[in-house]
Structure formats: structure tokens, C-alpha cells
Amino acid sequence: MRENDKVEAIIAEAIGWRRHIHANPELGFAEHETAAFVAAKLKEFGLAVHTDVSATAVVATLTKGSGSKAIALRAELDALPIKEATGVDYASRKDGVMHACGHDGHAAVLLGAAKLLAGSESFNGTVVFVFQPAEEVLGGGRKLIEDGLIERFPVDQVFALHNWPGLPEGHIGVKPGPQMAAVDDFEIIFRGSGCHAAMPHLGDDPLLAAASFVTAIQRLVSRSVDPLSPGVLSVTEIHGGRFNNFVPGEVKVEGTCRFYERALSDHCAAEIERVAEACALMHGGRAELTYKRGYPPVVNPAQGAALAALAGADTVGAERVLTEFQPSMGCEDFAFLLQGVGDGAYVWIGAGDVGPGAGLHGDRFVFNDAIVPIGIRFFVNTVQRALPVGG
Known part of the structure; x- marks a missing residue:
């Protein structure tokens, strides 16, 4: 049998x-x-x-x-x-x-x-x-x-x-x-000078840099990747600040990338770093990227x-x-x-x-x-x- x-x-x-x-x-x-x-x-x-x-x-x-x-x-x-x-x-x-x-x-x-x-x-x-x-x-x-x-x-x-x-x-x-797709994760620390919310001219604003990044980074999929090559980038976490009357000196942004072509891992890492640094510079701060290559x-x-x-x-x-x-x-x-x-x-x-x-x-x-x-x-x-x- x-x-x-x-x-x-x-x-x-x-x-x-x-x-x-x-x-x-x-x-x-x-x-x-x-x-x-x-x-x-x-x-x-x-x-x-x-x-x-x-x-x-x-x-x-x-x-x-x-x-x-x-x-x-x-x-x-x-x-x-x-x-x-x-x-x-x-x-x-x-x-x-x-x-x-x-x-x-x-x-x-x-x-x-x-x-x-x-x-x-x-x-x-x-x-x-x-x-x-x-x-x-x-x-x-x-x-x-x-x-x-x-x-x-x-x-x-x-x-x-x-x-x-x-x-x-x-x-x-x-x-x-x-x-099934590959997955890479990223974490960006936007740093600047904290200041009183009523005196924003005395510091930089990492929150503005982070907000700029969240919208700007979507160009990675829409403008830097071949439309016939599927890709997803999602920002999933933003952490920063403790009081509503103080602009923090540090904001953390985290997210994930998904794609099928292995070569996109290097592309995503380079593009995320470039956009993050540009957003930070625009607001007088700096950005530090940690890019984690996950499952292929x-x-x-x-x-x-x-x-x-x-x-x-x-x-x-x-x-x-x-x-x-x-x-x-x-x-x-x-x-x-x-x-x-x-x-x-x-x-x-x-x-x-x-x-x-x-x-x-x-x-x-x-x-x-x-x-x-x-x-x-x-x-x-x-x-x-x-x-x-x-x-």
C-alpha cells in the first residue's frame, strides 16, 4: 500500500x-x-x-x-x-x-x-x-x-x-x-540642537528633518527603481521628544524595504542614506543610518x-x-x-x-x-x- x-x-x-x-x-x-x-x-x-x-x-x-x-x-x-x-x-x-x-x-x-x-x-x-x-x-x-x-x-x-x-x-x-520578498530594515538618527519650543531659532529641529525624510524617501520606489521591478518602502516608527514645549535634539526613524531583486539591497541602502543626509543638512542637522540586511x-x-x-x-x-x-x-x-x-x-x-x-x-x-x-x-x-x- x-x-x-x-x-x-x-x-x-x-x-x-x-x-x-x-x-x-x-x-x-x-x-x-x-x-x-x-x-x-x-x-x-x-x-x-x-x-x-x-x-x-x-x-x-x-x-x-x-x-x-x-x-x-x-x-x-x-x-x-x-x-x-x-x-x-x-x-x-x-x-x-x-x-x-x-x-x-x-x-x-x-x-x-x-x-x-x-x-x-x-x-x-x-x-x-x-x-x-x-x-x-x-x-x-x-x-x-x-x-x-x-x-x-x-x-x-x-x-x-x-x-x-x-x-x-x-x-x-x-x-x-x-x-517571497527580501527584507532589509533601517534606522536613522536625526540629530540637532534641542531648544525651547517658543524659541526655535536657538536650535535645529530634527523633527522637521525626520518629517521631511518620511515624505522624501518615497521617491526611492516611485522615482529611483524601475517600475517593472516591485519594491516597497515603509516607515514604521518615529520616536523623539518628551515634552510638548521642548524641541528634541534627537529623533529616531525606523522602517523596512521589500523587494525581489537582490541588487536592490545596495541601492536602497545608498538611496536612504543620501536622502536622510540631505534632509538633515537642509534643517541644519545631521543623520546617522544603520542599515540591516535581512532575509534574501x-x-x-x-x-x-x-x-x-x-x-x-x-x-x-x-x-x-x-x-x-x-x-x-x-x-x-x-x-x-x-x-x-x-x-x-x-x-x-x-x-x-x-x-x-x-x-x-x-x-x-x-x-x-x-x-x-x-x-x-x-x-x-x-x-x-x-x-x-x-x-
């Missing part, structure tokens, strides 16, 4: 794993209980388990047949610093920490695939199961690469999935080229995307596999693993309409358990496509 025929038998168990992880969320690089739970299950399935690779990561290997090819499947372990408001009976037991992105579901799906494949003879080669810490903000994927994941567990391709609200349930989305874009190679699309068709039917759609300006540190390996794909599993306020990173987000079997089948089919018996 093929593993896909056995999925139904473990759905309830996999959903139970998902809800256990959901009730016990942990933030990035602190997923000790979650990692221990995952490691115990993988050992129970008979896999070779490694917990000494990188921080709280769990890596397991499974080899069948004599094939030399290897692929990796990745899921995330971390939750978010959000106070849950779902009201479900398995809600977070940790105040202010919540699985609001579906990593609990992704981990359960990968565990389900591992359990089925462990008892399988339907592939030929090695599967590396990577349960990654700190996908959110902290760059656990980058640390995995820096700590030698690929050198220790060399693979030919790497695949990951993510539940995707708004994409119809029962559909899968994967496309060659960009699917997720760009699916054609070969990996094609294989994932075939596995998707095996899972939900070719008519429900989308390969042409608008990519997201959201970011994902799977990009580091994809860059490190060189081939593979990042895939969206449709979660359907989750309603207002219940999307990714919302305090009312609830993972759609109906897609658990779809995710398990997709991973199993990916392995069978990538590591065929006789291949």
Missing part, C-alpha cells in the same frame, strides 16, 4: 501533535520543549536524530535503497510574541506567546510525513528532515547554514511548505522565480519548482496547482536554505478564507486542520518524485 493511502490513518494523530505544539508555544531559539517533543517522535519512528546541529534545531535522516541522491524537507518550530485571542480549547498556555503563523501545523505535517516514510520502501535515497528554530525575525535558517547544516547533511534539493490564507483550500501554489528573497529555481508542481498535482490534481500568481512581499528565511542548497522550492498550501483579523500573525489566527493531510501527502509525493525507486 502506498503511503498516500495511509495518510487517513494518521490524520487525527497529526492534528493532536499540532494542537499540543500550539498549546505550548516557544519563541525563536528557545524552542526547547518543542524540539524535545519533535525529537522524541522522530526517534519513535526509527529515524536517526541529531540535536547538536544548530541551537534548538532537530535534524533527522532516513535512507532507503541504494540511491545516492538526498533531499531535505524543512518545517519551523518557533512561535510569535502575540497574546492569543482565538478562544480554542487548545489555546496557548503561555501568556503573550502564540503560534500565529502556522508553524505548529508545518511541524506536525512534517512529522506525519516522516512517520509514513519511515515505514516505506517507495523511495530510493536519503531524506533529511529539518525542524528549524527562529524563522521569525531572528534568522534561524541563516544560522543553520552558518553552523554547517549543508556540509554535514549534503542534499541536492530542499523543499518547504507554508499554509497560505486566501489561497483556496485544496489548492497548491508554487512558481519558478520570486515567491525566496527565488524558486525552475527545476525545483517543476518537481514541486508535479508533486502538487499528485496531491490535489493538476487543475488545482497554481504556477502563475502574484508573489508575496512577505519574507521567509527559507531563502537561506534554498540559496545554500541551490535547488528546491517553497510551496504554498491553500488555507482558504480565514476571515478578518485571523490571517497570518493575527491574534485570532487558527491553523486550518483540514489541510494537514494535504501537507503530509505533498511531502510524501515530493520525496517519491525526487527519489524514485529505480532512480
Whole structure:
């Protein structure tokens, strides 16, 4: 019996794993209980388990047949610093920490695939199961690469999935080229001379410089980037001043840039610095930029995307596999693993309409358990496509 025929038998168990992880969320690089739970299950399935690779990561290997090819499947372990408001009976037991992105579901799906494949003879080669810490903000994927994941567990391709609200349930989305954006963050300190609000001529006004910058920097997208190359720049924080009758001597502005072309990282850094310094000089002050290069874009190679699309068709039917759609300006540190390996794909599993306020990173987000079997089948089919018996 093929593993896909056995999925139904473990759905309830996999959903139970998902809800256990959901009730016990942990933030990035602190997923000790979650990692221990995952490691115990993988050992129970008979896999070779490694917990000494990188921080709280769990890596397991499974080899069948004599094939030399290897692929990796990745899921995330971390939750978010959000106070849950779902009201479900398995809600977070940790105040202010919540699985609001579906990593609990992704981990359960990968565990389900591992359990089925462990008892399988339907592939030929090695599967590396990577349960990654700190996908959110902290760059656990980058640390995995820096700590030698690929050198220790060399693979030919790497695949990951993510539940995707708004994409119809029962559909899968994967496309060659960009699917998720890069993200860079910036912080600018505008400095000048503070003064009494009634005597502005006695000082400079960093607030005016900051306000000028907020409007002027939008030229970066509208006038300095090719209109056919998508980009977003958002100013998200302004901090300065303590009293309403005193002009502060320092104002901090923070924001983020999103784009698909890696070369835009250097362009954004240079343009933000140029505009900030010009705005500061115009108001008699100075500006100091800190530019932080974050996650690179997720760009699916054609070969990996094609294989994932075939596995998707095996899972939900070719008519429900989308390969042409608008990519997201959201970011994902799977990009580091994809860059490190060189081939593979990042895939969206449709979660359907989750309603207002219940999307990714919302305090009312609830993972759609109906897609658990779809995710398990997709991973199993990916392995069978990538590591065929006789291949």
C-alpha cells in the first residue's frame, strides 16, 4: 500500500501533535520543549536524530535503497510574541506567546510525513528532515547554514511548505522565480540642537528633518527603481521628544524595504542614506543610518519548482496547482536554505478564507486542520518524485 493511502490513518494523530505544539508555544531559539517533543517522535519512528546541529534545531535522516541522491524537507518550530485571542480549547498556555503563523501545523505535517516514510520502501535515497528554530525575525535558517547544516547533511534539493490564507483550500501554489520578498530594515538618527519650543531659532529641529525624510524617501520606489521591478518602502516608527514645549535634539526613524531583486539591497541602502543626509543638512542637522540586511528573497529555481508542481498535482490534481500568481512581499528565511542548497522550492498550501483579523500573525489566527493531510501527502509525493525507486 502506498503511503498516500495511509495518510487517513494518521490524520487525527497529526492534528493532536499540532494542537499540543500550539498549546505550548516557544519563541525563536528557545524552542526547547518543542524540539524535545519533535525529537522524541522522530526517534519513535526509527529515524536517526541529531540535536547538536544548530541551537534548538532537530535534524533527522532516513535512507532507503541504494540511491545516492538526498533531499531535505524543512518545517519551523518557533512561535510569535502575540497574546492569543482565538478562544480554542487548545489555546496557548503561555501568556503573550502564540503560534500565529502556522508553524505548529508545518511541524506536525512534517512529522506525519516522516512517520509514513519511515515505514516505506517507495523511495530510493536519503531524506533529511529539518525542524528549524527562529524563522521569525531572528534568522534561524541563516544560522543553520552558518553552523554547517549543508556540509554535514549534503542534499541536492530542499523543499518547504507554508499554509497560505486566501489561497483556496485544496489548492497548491508554487512558481519558478520570486515567491517571497527580501527584507532589509533601517534606522536613522536625526540629530540637532534641542531648544525651547517658543524659541526655535536657538536650535535645529530634527523633527522637521525626520518629517521631511518620511515624505522624501518615497521617491526611492516611485522615482529611483524601475517600475517593472516591485519594491516597497515603509516607515514604521518615529520616536523623539518628551515634552510638548521642548524641541528634541534627537529623533529616531525606523522602517523596512521589500523587494525581489537582490541588487536592490545596495541601492536602497545608498538611496536612504543620501536622502536622510540631505534632509538633515537642509534643517541644519545631521543623520546617522544603520542599515540591516535581512532575509534574501525566496527565488524558486525552475527545476525545483517543476518537481514541486508535479508533486502538487499528485496531491490535489493538476487543475488545482497554481504556477502563475502574484508573489508575496512577505519574507521567509527559507531563502537561506534554498540559496545554500541551490535547488528546491517553497510551496504554498491553500488555507482558504480565514476571515478578518485571523490571517497570518493575527491574534485570532487558527491553523486550518483540514489541510494537514494535504501537507503530509505533498511531502510524501515530493520525496517519491525526487527519489524514485529505480532512480
